[in-house]
Amino acid sequence: MTGTLAASLWFRNYQPAPEAPVRLVCLPHAGGSASFYFPVAKALSPHVEVLAVQYPGRQDRRYEQPAADIETLADAVAEQLEPLDDRPYALFGHSMGAIVGFEAARRLEAAGRGPTELFVSGRRAPVHDRHGDRQPRTDEQVIAEIRSLNGTGDGLLDDPEVLEMILPALRADYGAVRRYRFRPGAALTCPVTAFTGDSDAKAPVDEVRGWEQHTVSSFELNVLPGGHFFLVDRADDVVSVIGEHLARTSAMTP
Structure with a gap:
């Protein structure tokens, strides 16, 4: 297991916690990278080992072709996770x-x-997917969208070199989201816990509550102050909820 994890291009383990009874696998937003979750790894260690997923086409994988669709990313993440069977894990995206x-x-x-x-x-x-009807299509629209969401640090999008480096991943990710189509099937058997900002126009509370329809297990909705990147300002609140849930998982682990 250890060798498989160490050799994987897909996972970044910023705070190794070999004695942790459970893992949290974190998946970035469009244009995002594994390093976005460094604070989460630091906050949850050593009780939870956090693996941050690094998609192709960014940071140390920037010379790889970004995935063209959500299904390809999901296939790859699932394939990488299957061998990591030494302890239970949860997913966060x-x-x-x-x-x-x-x-x-x-x-x-x-x-x-x-x-x-x-x-x-x-x-x-x-279940509330809108088939990407509001997703930006041109580079200019993508940049305007990121600015409006406050999805990068101040001034980064004004730096031509930084923009040239991150735009291919942004372009590919927004295209993947735009093309995504939910295919009905069996509901998940694991619990689903959802978070959203109370002023996030991209994830209205009523539509986030719809995640309840995607599991036959328990569902919990947490609404926090903020917009689409409420997670940045409310990281402590989100991490606290995750930590409490995973502590229960750990308690049930033999």
Whole structure:
């Protein structure tokens, strides 16, 4: 197991916690990278080992071709997770990462290796999918969208070199989200816990509540102050909820 994890291009383990009884696998938003979850890894260690997923096409994988669709990302994440069978794990995804996590969870449950819980953030339920009708299509629209969501640090989008580096991943990710189509199937058997900001127009509370329809297990909705990236300002609140849930998982682990 250890060798498989160390050799994987897909996971970044910023705070190794070999004695932790449970893992949390974190999936980034569109244009995001594994390092977004460094604070989460630091906050949850050593009780939870956090693996942050690094999609192709960014940071140290920037020379790889980004995935063209959500299904390809979900297939790859599920394939990478299947061998990591030494302890239970949960999935957390923000925005696009929530959909990747959901689709990966479906695949992993079908293979008999499902997560103990799916945490989703800043994303309407798949049952309320709008077929990407509001997703930006041109580079200019993508940049304007990121600015409006406060999805990058101040001034980064004004730096031509930074923009040239991050735009291919942004372009690919927004295209993948735009093309995503929810395919009805069996509901998840693991609990689903959802988070959203009370002023997030991309993930209205009523549509986030729809995640309840995607599990036959328990569902919990947490509404916090903020917009689409409420997670940045309310990280402590989100991490606290996740930590409490995973502590219960740990208590039930033999």
